[in-house]
Amino acid sequence: MFIYMIAIGNVQKRLLLAGAKNIKEIFGFEVRISDVPVYYRDAYDPKRGQFIANKILDRMRAVELPSMLKLIGITDVDIYEDNLNFVFGIGELGGRCALVSTHRLFHKDERIFFERVFKEINHELGHTFGLLHCKTPGCVMNFSNSVFEVDRKGRDFCSKCKSKL
Numbered sequence: 001m002f003i004y005m006i007a008i009g010n011v012q013k014r015l016l017l018a019g020a021k022n023i024k025e026i027f028g029f030e031v032r033i034s035d036v037p038v039y040y041r042d043a044y045d046p047k048r049g050q051f052i053a054n055k056i057l058d059r060m061r062a063v064e065l066p067s068m069l070k071l072i073g074i075t076d077v078d079i080y081e082d083n084l085n086f087v088f089g090i091g092e093l094g095g096r097c098a099l100v101s102t103h104r105l106f107h108k109d110e111r112i113f114f115e116r117v118f119k120e121i122n123h124e125l126g127h128t129f130g131l132l133h134c135k136t137p138g139c140v141m142n143f144s145n146s147v148f149e150v151d152r153k154g155r156d157f158c159s160k161c162k163s164k165l
């Protein structure tokens with residue numbers, strides 16, 4: 001079984017490759033990067049100038065790839081959900097699809113930028129493996145509402161979350 005990664009919009013190949021290596025390290029699954037196109041333009045909300053995260057996820061749900069365990073989309077567009085101003089990502093609880101936006105994670109230092117994206121990938125994939133938010137300091141399943149909170153947590157799971165994985 002594979003965890004598939006896809007770019008939705010403009011995502012650097014280097015980030016996808018590094019993200020794939022990160023997933024392999026943390027989850028132990030082989031990762032494939034697919035270039036299957038996902039149409040997402042209709043998820044645009046012109047009133048807000050943002051994209052509706054769940055609409056993009058809906059499009060991802062229709063994607064079928066060989067031996068697919070999970071599908072993680074990485075997008076550069078700004079996404080929001082429900083009554084939130086924005087989200088860094090969303091993941092189906094116990095499901096198959098997750099989406100991370102790099103839009104608000106950007107940092108001019110690429111190491112910091114990539115590390116933030118890895119954390120959000122691992123967090124949203126954690127939800128697809130059935131994990132809820134966790135309050136253990138440093139655990140990647142900590143809820144993050146700001147880049148400050150993203151920077152404060154690690155990219156790995158605490159021992160409690162790990163045992164549930």
Ligand SMILES: [Zn+2]
Nearest residue numbers: 123127133143
């Ligand atoms: Zn979460």
Ligand SMILES: [Zn+2]
Nearest residue numbers: 134139158161
């Ligand atoms: Zn935890």
